[in-house]
Amino acid sequence: MKNTVVTFKEAKKKGEKLSMLTCYDYSTAKLVDEAGINSILVGDSLGNVMLGYENTLYVTMEDMIHHSAAVARGAKNALIVTDMPFMSYQTSVYDAVVNAGRLVKEGHAEAVKLEGGLEVCDKIKAIVQASIPVCAHIGLTPQSINAFGGFKVQGKGEAAAQKLLDEARAVEEAGAFAVVMECVPAALAKKITQTLSIPTIGIGAGKYCDGQVLVNQDMLAMFTDFKPKFVKHYANIGEIMKEAYRNYHKEINEGVFPAEEHTYKIDESIIEKLY
Numbered sequence: 001m002k003n004t005v006v007t008f009k010e011a012k013k014k015g016e017k018l019s020m021l022t023c024y025d026y027s028t029a030k031l032v033d034e035a036g037i038n039s040i041l042v043g044d045s046l047g048n049v050m051l052g053y054e055n056t057l058y059v060t061m062e063d064m065i066h067h068s069a070a071v072a073r074g075a076k077n078a079l080i081v082t083d084m085p086f087m088s089y090q091t092s093v094y095d096a097v098v099n100a101g102r103l104v105k106e107g108h109a110e111a112v113k114l115e116g117g118l119e120v121c122d123k124i125k126a127i128v129q130a131s132i133p134v135c136a137h138i139g140l141t142p143q144s145i146n147a148f149g150g151f152k153v154q155g156k157g158e159a160a161a162q163k164l165l166d167e168a169r170a171v172e173e174a175g176a177f178a179v180v181m182e183c184v185p186a187a188l189a190k191k192i193t194q195t196l197s198i199p200t201i202g203i204g205a206g207k208y209c210d211g212q213v214l215v216n217q218d219m220l221a222m223f224t225d226f227k228p229k230f231v232k233h234y235a236n237i238g239e240i241m242k243e244a245y246r247n248y249h250k251e252i253n254e255g256v257f258p259a260e261e262h263t264y265k266i267d268e269s270i271i272e273k274l275y
């Protein structure tokens, strides 16, 4: 069944958990979709795991559109949420609406995600008014990495915790249909989840959130540059891939691949006539 923003709303009402996973290409989107994941996030984490950047700041609108459209061709039932990259919405309300529109029209996104709290509420309101659903993202927001001075758990002290709760309320009030909370202590994420009427999607925010999101390459152990505490490896696909590549290399060297069954035939007499 097709997942929409209504599915998210209903899930919160019924107390049903939501699954979200990042994805950046057609073939993987098909697999994720067929596995029944509720939502695919075309995250700007593609800067790290697909493009090899050290952070998400260099990701462009063109990158996001390119990968989002590929995912949309592969996913039939998952709700496709696409990240607004750094500087595509911070600059003005006008830029935010225009770029959210491009992600829908050219990237076939069904919703967009942007990072921040009070400072982005005017943008969330305007995008929602243009009939584009918005997922908010609070807590550790990687596009602010230089301002944070590193990847750190957010909302730990009393003032910081209150600020995060206020931001969660504000993005809900601005019209967000869901909010991602990244690197937030579990008890604070629980309080925010109980306070909001929109679903909370946690990543490093404990089990009390309404849903969870992970980066695909992290949960499959394909990305090994660093492993945050909140990542669980569901399979060691990275090792399986390396083993397959090693065997391929070995069989080419040994003349084992390609074998008879991978080979096209021609009548030998034709070859003999060639000069």
Ligand code: KIV
Residues within 6 Å of the ligand: 022, 041, 042, 043, 044, 045, 046, 083, 137, 180, 182, 203, 213, 215
């Ligand atoms: O870009 C991304 O993958 C994200 C998740 C970490 C939530 O924003």
